[in-house]
Amino acid sequence: METIWILGDQLTLRHPAFERLTPRDAVILMIESAAHARRTRYHKQKLVFLFSAMRHYAEELRALGWQVDYRREQPDFEAGLEAHLRQFRPARMWLMEPTEYGVAERLQQAAAARQVALRILPTTMFLSDRHEFAKRARGKKTLVMEPFYRRMRRQTGILMEADGEPTGGTWNYDQNNREVPPRGHRFPPLPRYAPDAITREAMDWVRRDFPEGYGDIEPFHWAVTRADAEDFYRDFLEHRLDGFGPYEDAMVAGEPALYHSLASPYVNVGLLDPLEAARQAERRYREGKARLNSAEGVVRQFIGWREFIYQIYWLKMPAFAEANFFGDERPLPHYYWDAETRMRCMREIVTQLLQTGHAHHIQRLMVLGNFALLAGVRPQAVNEWFWLAYVDAYEWVTLPNVLGMSLYADGGFLATKPYAASAAYINRMSDYCAGCAYDPKRRHGEGACPFNSLYWGFLDRHREKLFPNQRMRMIYAAWDKLSADERAATLSWAAQTLARLESL
Numbered sequence: 001m002e003t004i005w006i007l008g009d010q011l012t013l014r015h016p017a018f019e020r021l022t023p024r025d026a027v028i029l030m031i032e033s034a035a036h037a038r039r040t041r042y043h044k045q046k047l048v049f050l051f052s053a054m055r056h057y058a059e060e061l062r063a064l065g066w067q068v069d070y071r072r073e074q075p076d077f078e079a080g081l082e083a084h085l086r087q088f089r090p091a092r093m094w095l096m097e098p099t100e101y102g103v104a105e106r107l108q109q110a111a112a113a114r115q116v117a118l119r120i121l122p123t124t125m126f127l128s129d130r131h132e133f134a135k136r137a138r139g140k141k142t143l144v145m146e147p148f149y150r151r152m153r154r155q156t157g158i159l160m161e162a163d164g165e166p167t168g169g170t171w172n173y174d175q176n177n178r179e180v181p182p183r184g185h186r187f188p189p190l191p192r193y194a195p196d197a198i199t200r201e202a203m204d205w206v207r208r209d210f211p212e213g214y215g216d217i218e219p220f221h222w223a224v225t226r227a228d229a230e231d232f233y234r235d236f237l238e239h240r241l242d243g244f245g246p247y248e249d250a251m252v253a254g255e256p257a258l259y260h261s262l263a264s265p266y267v268n269v270g271l272l273d274p275l276e277a278a279r280q281a282e283r284r285y286r287e288g289k290a291r292l293n294s295a296e297g298v299v300r301q302f303i304g305w306r307e308f309i310y311q312i313y314w315l316k317m318p319a320f321a322e323a324n325f326f327g328d329e330r331p332l333p334h335y336y337w338d339a340e341t342r343m344r345c346m347r348e349i350v351t352q353l354l355q356t357g358h359a360h361h362i363q364r365l366m367v368l369g370n371f372a373l374l375a376g377v378r379p380q381a382v383n384e385w386f387w388l389a390y391v392d393a394y395e396w397v398t399l400p401n402v403l404g405m406s407l408y409a410d411g412g413f414l415a416t417k418p419y420a421a422s423a424a425y426i427n428r429m430s431d432y433c434a435g436c437a438y439d440p441k442r443r444h445g446e447g448a449c450p451f452n453s454l455y456w457g458f459l460d461r462h463r464e465k466l467f468p469n470q471r472m473r474m475i476y477a478a479w480d481k482l483s484a485d486e487r488a489a490t491l492s493w494a495a496q497t498l499a500r501l502e503s504l
């Protein structure tokens with residue numbers, strides 16, 4: 001008998017071991033490790049989601065004829081592994097490449113210490129090839145997503161024409177995707193999935209053993225089975241995909257989803273397949289049910305950004321985790337934990353996060369990440385927070401997005417310039433500023449939006465590092481055009497704002 005060890009974020013039916021072994025030759029091992037779940041203060045809904053999805057997946061495999069040795073509520077992986085080895089004595093174990101750096105080696109050592117060989121199989125949860133990516137990246141000081149994305153389009157044939165040209169004649173419709181919905185616009189509601197008995201049991205465990213976790217455990221509406229995750233994505237294709245493009249970058253108070261897919265929790269654990277998700281978006285366009293800029297936008301997220309981020313993680317680890325280009329050391333202000341701030345954008349988004357474990361890309365990048373960048377928060381503290389606060393977060397996806405894209409902590413390997421923005425951007429792309437205690441138009445003085453002075457303070461502080469970047473020249477030219485008095489007042493206000501960061 002052999003063993004296929006399946007980890008919590010590998011709940012795919014396209015597991016590579018299923019091609020080599022049948023239920024006659026192998027038993028499946030799944031372990032819930034309390035120590036792993038306690039590595040940080042994970043959002044309670046993330047723990048419930050993972051434990052419940054794992055338990056449902058075990059049932060799905062049993063229905064397909066597999067024997068599943070599911071080790072519930074173990075103190076750690078070692079305890080689950082030992083109990084399994086005692087009972088089944090497998091001749092060999094198989095594991096799909098874990099997404100997190102160093103885990104394969106750790107698990108291999110744990111198995112070796114117990115005299116059993118653990119063979120690692122290549123992952124089927126990503127489409128791009130790690131060795132090819134590393135070969136192309138060799139010697140490069142910076143990597144741009146666009147050429148990679150075009151290769152992925154050619155490789156998959158998605159939104160490609162027979163003559164090798166991109167559908168519609170253009171690769172990227174981002175310039176069409178910056179609209180703001182009119183006031184009072186009604187967004188389609190999200191499907192919600194009531195917790196079943198398995199989910200309720202997982203909730204009991206999380207309530208009992210992980211009370212320190214971030215956020216609220218209820219109401220819990222996430223899908224936890226493949227069938228519901230597919231139903232959720234179908235709803236996106238029917239009701240939200242068409243609006244995805246135009247409103248991709250918009251933020252609206254009280255609207256957590258807008259036209260986004262919210263597919264990330266499911267794709268990241270294997271309940272949805274990213275290639276199939278992209279193909280389905282293409283199909284909707286070809287059937288005339290979604291506009292091209294929306295379909296292309298979604299395809300770019302799934303086969304472009306998601307793959308690119310994964311490859312950057314593996315290319316840059318382990319040094320990436322310590323990157324801190326600006327040498328920032330401030331701790332993360334308390335409102336990332338409790339939403340208690342007069343800054344309405346922050347308050348709205350953190351409240352939404354506490355309640356649901358989700359925020360969309362622009363909320364993460366242009367408000368939460370942007371503020372931490374401007375305030376000079378230690379990148380590792382920001383990364384830790386993003387990793388624990390989101391239902392869809394795993395190290396491979398937070399590190400490049402947080403340290404690389406959002407905080408420029410890698411010195412510009414991933415982003416050609418920092419995603420730093422003042423209140424002007426947030427005011428243009430959201431309705432947050434309208435009801436805020438701060439004035440988005442003022443740079444300094446009581447009541448001025450903190451994003452403004454911090455923005456200019458950030459640029460001034462890092463002038464030596466950023467000025468050589470051609471893409472920053474216009475911004476510095478605008479700053480230099482202000483009168484000396486205005487600049488001095490703004491910088492003095494920035495210093496005061498930093499000094500009372502905890503009470504904004």
Ligand SMILES: Cc1cc2nc3c(=O)[nH]c(=O)nc-3n(C[C@H](O)[C@H](O)[C@H](O)COP(=O)(O)OP(=O)(O)OC[C@H]3O[C@@H](n4cnc5c(N)ncnc54)[C@H](O)[C@@H]3O)c2cc1C
Pocket residue numbers: 260261262263264265267268298301302305306307309359360361362364365369386387390392393394397398401402405406
């Ligand atoms: C600071 C920061 C932290 C982030 N942390 C995470 C995280 O922990 N987990 C996570 O999955 N994504 C993360 N992202 C990327 C992105 O914000 C989320 O994937 C997206 O918001 C998920 O919502 P959605 O499913 O509605 O996405 P959609 O906008 O509908 O996009 C479709 C899919 O594309 C994929 N995708 C799009 N952009 C990215 C990206 N930059 N990286 C990886 N996948 C992407 C996701 O699987 C997503 O489901 C982060 C981005 C930033 C700027």
Ligand code: SF4
Pocket residue numbers: 342343344345346422423426427432433434436437438439440449450451
């Ligand atoms: S004024 Fe400033 S703090 Fe208030 S919502 Fe706008 S950007 Fe956020």
